[in-house]
Amino acid sequence: xxxxxxxxLNRRFTNIFLSDYFVLYMSLAYVIVLAPFLxxxxxxxxxxxxxxxxxxxxxxxxxxxxxxxxxxxxxxQGAVIGLTSILCAMLIAVTGNPNVLSNAPIWGLxxxxxxxxxxxxxxxxxxxxxxxxxxxxxxxALNGIAVAVMGMPAFMTxxxxxxxxxALAIYLPLSENINQLPDSYVALGKGDIVSVYxxxxxxxxxxxxVIYSLFTxxxxxxxxxxxxxxxxxxRTVFGRQVLAVGANRRASEISxxxxxxxxxxxxxxxxVCAGLASVLYSGRLEAGRPTLGAGTFLLDVIGAAVIxxxxxxxxKAKIKWTFFGVxxxxxxxNTLNLMNLTAFVVDMVKGGVILSAALLDxxxxxxxxxxxx
Amino acid sequence: xxxxxxxxxxxxxxxxxxxxSGSAHAAKICFAFQDLETEFWVAGHKAxxxxxxxxxxxxxxxxxxxxxxxxxxxxxxxxxxxxxGIIVIPQDGESAVTIVKESQAADIxxxxxxxxxxxxxxxxxxxxxxxxxxxxAVDYVTAEAxxxxxxxKKLNAIIIVGDLGDPNAVGRKDGFYASINKNKDRFNVIExxxxxxxxxxxxxxxxxxxxxxxxxxxxxxxxxxxxxIRSVFEPRGMWKKRxxxxxxxxxxxxxxxxxxxxxxxxFVDATGVQDLFFEADSAMNAILAAIxxxxxxxxxxxxxxxFALTQANLGTDEMRMWGCKLLAGK
Numbered sequence: 001x002x003x004x005x006x007x008x009l010n011r012r013f014t015n016i017f018l019s020d021y022f023v024l025y026m027s028l029a030y031v032i033v034l035a036p037f038l039x040x041x042x043x044x045x046x047x048x049x050x051x052x053x054x055x056x057x058x059x060x061x062x063x064x065x066x067x068x069x070x071x072x073x074x075x076x077q078g079a080v081i082g083l084t085s086i087l088c089a090m091l092i093a094v095t096g097n098p099n100v101l102s103n104a105p106i107w108g109l110x111x112x113x114x115x116x117x118x119x120x121x122x123x124x125x126x127x128x129x130x131x132x133x134x135x136x137x138x139x140x141a142l143n144g145i146a147v148a149v150m151g152m153p154a155f156m157t158x159x160x161x162x163x164x165x166x167a168l169a170i171y172l173p174l175s176e177n178i179n180q181l182p183d184s185y186v187a188l189g190k191g192d193i194v195s196v197y198x199x200x201x202x203x204x205x206x207x208x209x210v211i212y213s214l215f216t217x218x219x220x221x222x223x224x225x226x227x228x229x230x231x232x233x234x235r236t237v238f239g240r241q242v243l244a245v246g247a248n249r250r251a252s253e254i255s256x257x258x259x260x261x262x263x264x265x266x267x268x269x270x271x272v273c274a275g276l277a278s279v280l281y282s283g284r285l286e287a288g289r290p291t292l293g294a295g296t297f298l299l300d301v302i303g304a305a306v307i308x309x310x311x312x313x314x315x316k317a318k319i320k321w322t323f324f325g326v327x328x329x330x331x332x333x334n335t336l337n338l339m340n341l342t343a344f345v346v347d348m349v350k351g352g353v354i355l356s357a358a359l360l361d362x363x364x365x366x367x368x369x370x371x372x373x
Numbered sequence: 374x375x376x377x378x379x380x381x382x383x384x385x386x387x388x389x390x391x392x393x394s395g396s397a398h399a400a401k402i403c404f405a406f407q408d409l410e411t412e413f414w415v416a417g418h419k420a421x422x423x424x425x426x427x428x429x430x431x432x433x434x435x436x437x438x439x440x441x442x443x444x445x446x447x448x449x450x451x452x453x454x455x456x457x458g459i460i461v462i463p464q465d466g467e468s469a470v471t472i473v474k475e476s477q478a479a480d481i482x483x484x485x486x487x488x489x490x491x492x493x494x495x496x497x498x499x500x501x502x503x504x505x506x507x508x509x510a511v512d513y514v515t516a517e518a519x520x521x522x523x524x525x526k527k528l529n530a531i532i533i534v535g536d537l538g539d540p541n542a543v544g545r546k547d548g549f550y551a552s553i554n555k556n557k558d559r560f561n562v563i564e565x566x567x568x569x570x571x572x573x574x575x576x577x578x579x580x581x582x583x584x585x586x587x588x589x590x591x592x593x594x595x596x597x598x599x600x601x602i603r604s605v606f607e608p609r610g611m612w613k614k615r616x617x618x619x620x621x622x623x624x625x626x627x628x629x630x631x632x633x634x635x636x637x638x639x640f641v642d643a644t645g646v647q648d649l650f651f652e653a654d655s656a657m658n659a660i661l662a663a664i665x666x667x668x669x670x671x672x673x674x675x676x677x678x679x680f681a682l683t684q685a686n687l688g689t690d691e692m693r694m695w696g697c698k699l700l701a702g703k
Contacts, residue, residue, distance in 0.1 A: 046453040053446050175568055176537055177467045177490065259618055283443055287467040295440050337450040340433050345439075 012149040014354045018364060018371075023308055023324035027331055040337045044198055048212040050327075050334050052190070055218040056280035061304045062229045063273025065265040065322045068305055069233070070246040071314025072154035077301060078138050079291030081281065084132040086169050088279065089288020091113055091128040091180035093117045096178075104174040111178070125185050139165055140271025144264030155173035169290040178288040183356060189283015191217040192312065218280045225276065229269075230319040239357045246314025250282060296347065303354040304329040311361055325357075400664050401431045403451030405460040405472075407488075408439045410569075411597035413649065414462065416699060417486065420653035421460060430661075440523050441468035448472050452479045456642045458482040458660040466491035468538045477670045482663035484656040486687045487647070493674055499652045501677040503541050506645035507548025507626055509681035511592050513643040514622040515552055518590045519559060528589035529579060530560045535594040536569045545594040545626055548645075561585075567594070571601045573654035575576075588621050596627035596644055596696070599635055614639035615684065628682065633697040634688060643683040649695040652677050 016022060031041065037053050040046050060077055067074040093116040101107045110117045118124040138159065146157040194215040232240040244252045245262050251258050274293070282288050308325020310317040333354060336346045402425055409415050425432045438442030441464040451459060452475070458471045459476050461483060463469035469490035477495060484497035493500075518528055532549050535542030553560050565581045567574035568582040582588060582605055593602060593641040606612040606621065612619040616639070625632050628646030663671040676699055683692050691697045 036561075040454045043453060047452070049446070049449045049453050052449070099543065123646065174537075175566070177465060179467045179470070185657070281442055285445060285468060286471045289441065289467075292442070295438060297440070334450060337435060337447055340435075342434070342436065 004067065009142035014367060018367060020046075020309075020318065020320060021324070023321065024326050026330045027324065028367065030328070030331065034335055038335060040338055041335065044196070045213045046334065046338070050330055051219065052213060052216065052284075053330045053334065054326055055216070056189075056277045056284070057300060057304060057330060058323060059225050059277040059280065060271050060301045060359040061326050062225055062307050062310075062319060063270035063277075064301050065308075065310050065317050065319065066229070066242065067270045068246075068302075068310045068312060069152070069242050069314060070263055070266050071249075071312075072263070072266070073158065073302070073312075074143065074270045075155065075158040075298060076139065076143060076161035076165055077270060077274040078282045078297045079169065079292030080136050080271050081278040081297075082169040082277040082290045083139070083165050084136050084275040085282040085292045086173055086178060086288045086290045087135060088128045088132045088185075089181055089282060090114070090173065091118045091126050091131065092182055093178050093288075094119055094180045094182055097180075100176045101173060101178070104172065104176060106172050108344050115180070119182075119256060125188075129276075129279055133272055133280070136271040136275030137268050140268035141264060144267035145269065148260040148263035160216070166290075166294065173288075173290055175290055177290070179286060181286060181288070185279070186283050186286050186369040188217050188221065188279045188302075189285070191283075193217065193220065218284070221276070224321055225273065226323055233317065233319055236358075238262070238265075243315050243317065248315070287351070299350065299354070300329060300333075303350065303357070306353070306354060306361065307357040309361065309364070311365065312358065313365075316365070329353075342360065398628065399429045399431065400457040400661065401433065402660065403433045403435070403448065403454075403456040403459045404461075405435045405437065405444055405448050405451065405459065407437050407464040409436065410439075411595065412631065412699075413487075413595075413597070413627045413695065414572070415645070416629075416649055416695060417462070417653055421486070421657060424653070424657060437464060439464060441465065444468060445472060445475065448475060450631075452476065452481060456481060457664045460486055460510075460656050460660055462486050463488050463490070464517040465536065480669035482660055482669060483672050484660045486656045487541070487652055495670075497656065497663070497671055497673055497675065498659040499656045499659070499675045499677065501541070501544075501566075501652065501679050503544025503626070503645075504548040504551065506647065506679035506681060507545040507592070508551045509548075510624040510626060510643045510645040510683070511549050511552035512555075513681060513683040513685070514592070514624045515556065515560075518622050518640065519556060521557075522589070526556075527558075528560050529563060529585050529587055531563045531565055531588055531592070532593040533565045533567050533578065533593040533595075533598055535567055539569070542569070542594055545645075549592050549594075559689070567598060567600060570594065571598065573596050574612055574668070575601050578601055578602065582606075582611075587601075590622040590624070593625045595627040596625040596632035598623060599623075599641065600632050603640075612640065613651045615642065627696070629678065629696040630700045631696070633682075633691070633700045636682060636684065637691075638699060639684075643681055643687060644694075645679060645697075646694045647679050647683050648677050648693075666699055681684070 012195045035041050064074055090111045093111055095113040095115050096113055098113060118128050143158055143161055146152045147154045164254035192213045195211050196214045197211050241262050244257055245259050249259060281292055304326040305322050307328055310321055336349060409418055422432050434449040437447060444464055459481055461472055465471055469485050473483050473490055473496040486499055489498045489500040522528055530553060534546050535629045537543055553562060563581050563585055563638060565577045565601060604610050611617055611621050612666050624643040626645035629642055632641060632644040683691055
C-alpha cells in the first residue's frame with residue numbers, strides 16, 4: 001500500500017517536472033516562498049515593473065528560441081539591437097545635436113539639425129521600423145547562409161557577426177546616443193493603453209505614484225509576436241520542420257525537409273525579433289543607443305530561453321516555455337534587486353540558476369527518453 | 374532614590390528623544406550608480422553611502438554595470454519599494470533624463486550626482502563646472518609649453534576625450550579648446566577617443582603616438598587614464614619627470630589619488646579638481662531637505678566651481694584636492 005502511494009507520488013512529481021508548465025509552477029512557488037519576506041514583491045507597482053521588464057526581453061528570447069530549436073545559437077542578437085536602435089533613431093530623430101554628432105559619418109547624410117532623414121513624414125516611425133527590420137533581416141540572412149550553406153558553426157559565425165555589427169553600430173554615430181525621438185516612437189517602448197488605480201473613489205486628486213500601467217504598447221507588441229511565433233513554431237509545417245532539423249539534421253534532409261532554407265529563416269527570425277526588441281528598448285530609454293544589447297545582455301536572453309525548457313541541443317522548443325522562462329528570469333532579477341544584493345552577487349545567482357536550468361534540461365530529456373522507450 | 378528617579382527619567386527622555394528624532398529624519402534613500410570603475414566613483418560612492426548610513430538613513434544600493442536599461446529597471450524597483458528619495462549616477466546624459474522623468478512621475482525627489490542629464494532643468498543636478506576647471510588646468514600646461522618652445526614652432530597637443538554622450542566629457546573638451554584656442558595657431562590638436570574605457574584609450578593613444586611621435590602636451594579628460602598613458606609613454610621613453618629630458622607636459626581632470634601622487638612625483642603638471650566631498654554633501658543634503666519639506670519634484674542645479682592643482686600651487690592647495698586627502702589617509 002505504502003509502496004503504491006510512493007510510486008504514485010513519484011509519478012505525480014515526474015509529471016509536474018516534465019509538464020509544459022513546470023517553470024510556471026516554479027515561478028509561483030518562488031513567489032509564494034519569497035512574498036512574506038519581500039513585502040514589495042506583490043505590490044501593484046512592482047508587478048507592473050515585472051511585466052514592463054518582461055516584454056522586450058520576451059521578444060528577443062522568442063527569436064533565440066527559433067535558433068536554439070535547430071541546435072544553433074545566435075550571439076549577434078545584442079549587436080543587432082544596438083545597430084537597429086541607432087539606425088531607427090537616426091532616421092526619425094526630431095532634431096540632431098551638432099555638438100555631439102557633427103563628427104559622425106551619418107551627420108549631414110542621414111541626420112542634421114533638422115532631425116533624421118524621415119523626420120516630418122506622416123509615416124516616419126513605421127517606415128523607419130520597416131527599414132531597420134529589413135536591415136536586421138539582412139544580418140540574420142548572412143548568419144543563416146554562413147551556417148546553412150557554408151557549414152560554419154553557428155557559434156563562430158554569430159560571434160564574428162556580433163563583432164562586425166556592434167562595430168558598425170558604434171561607428172555610425174561615433175558611439176554617441178541619439179535622443180529627441182518622436183513621442184509616438186517612445187510610446188512603443190513605454191506607452192500605456194490602460195492604467196489602473198487601486199483606491200477609494202472619494203479621492204479628489206490621485207497621486208501619480210499610485211497609478212500603474214496594466215496594458216501597454218510593448219505588452220501588445222510582444223504578445224502579438226509571442227502568439228504569432230507560437231502558431232508558427234507549434235502549429236505549422238514550418239515549425240515541425242524547424243524542430244525536426246534540430247532533432248536530427250541528417251534524417252530531416254533524407255526526409256525532404258528543406259534544411260538550408262529552414263536554417264536561414266530561423267536566423268532571419270532571430271535577427272528580426274532583435275530588431276523589434278530594439279524598438280521597445282530604445283522607446284523606453286527614449287534614445288537610440290549603439291551599445292544597447294552589449295555586456296551581459298545575451299546571458300539574460302539565452303538564460304531565459306533555457307530556463308523555460310528550450311533545449312540547447314535542438315529539437316525541443318515551445319514559445320510558452322520561453323514566456324515562462326522570461327517571466328521567471330525577470331522575477332529572479334526583480335527579487336534580487338528587492339533583496340538589495342550587490343551586482344556581483346546578482347550575476348553569480350543568475351549564472352547559478354542558468355546552470356541549474358541546463359542541468360534540469362539534461363535530466364528532463366533523459367526522463368522523457370526513458371518514458372518513451 | 375530621588376537622584377535615581379531623575380537619572381531614569383532623564384535616560385527615558387533621552388532615549389525617547391533619540392528614537393523620535395531618528396524616526397522623524399530617517400529616510401529610505403535609493404542610490405543607483407552606473408559602475409565603480411574609477412577612483413572618483415569609488416570615493417563618491419563611499420562618501421554618500423557611509424554618510425547616509427551614519428545618519429541612520431536606510432540606503433538601497435544598486436549597480437547597473439554600465440547598462441542603461443538595467444539602471445532604469447533598478448530605479449523603477451526602488452520606486453516600487455517606496456523610497457523617499459533617489460540619488461543617481463547615471464550611465465550618460467540621455468538615460469539620466471529618462472530616469473529623472475520616471476522618478477518625478479512617481480513624485481519622488483531625485484538628485485543626479487556629477488554626471489548631469491542632457492536636460493538639466495529637471496531634478497537636483499550636482500555638477501562640476503567642467504569647462505572652467507579643464508580650461509584652468511590646460512592653461513597651466515599650455516603656458517609652460519609655449520614658454521619652453523621656440524616662437525615659430527608648432528606644438529602637438531593630445532586630448533584624450535571621454536564619452537561625448539556624457540556632458541562632463543563635452544564640458545572638459547570645451548575647456549581644453551577654450552584654452553588651446555587662445556593660441557590657436559601654435560597647436561596641432563590630436564583627439565584620442567576613450568569612451569571612458571581604458572582599453573579603448575590605450576588602443577587609440579598608441580595609434581596616435583605612433584602617428585605623431587612628437588608630443589608636447591597631453592590633456593586627459595579623466596585622471597583615471599594616467600596609468601594607461603604611462604603604459605603607452607614609458608616604453609617610448611616619454612614618461613619622464615619635470616626637468617628630465619623628454620618630459621611631456623600633462624594635465625588631467627578629477628583630482629584623484631593617482632593624479633595627486635603623480636603631481637607630487639613630477640610626472641603630471643596639473644589637474645582640474647572636482648570637489649568630490651562638496652558634491653556628495655550637496656546631493657545628500659538637497660535630497661534630505663526635499664524629503665523633509667515634502668517637495669516631490671525639486672529642480673535645481675548645484676555647481677561645483679572646482680579649481681586646478683598645478684605644480685605652482687601644489688604647496689598651498691594640495692589638501693584642497695580630495696585625492697590628496699585620501700592619499701594622506703585623511
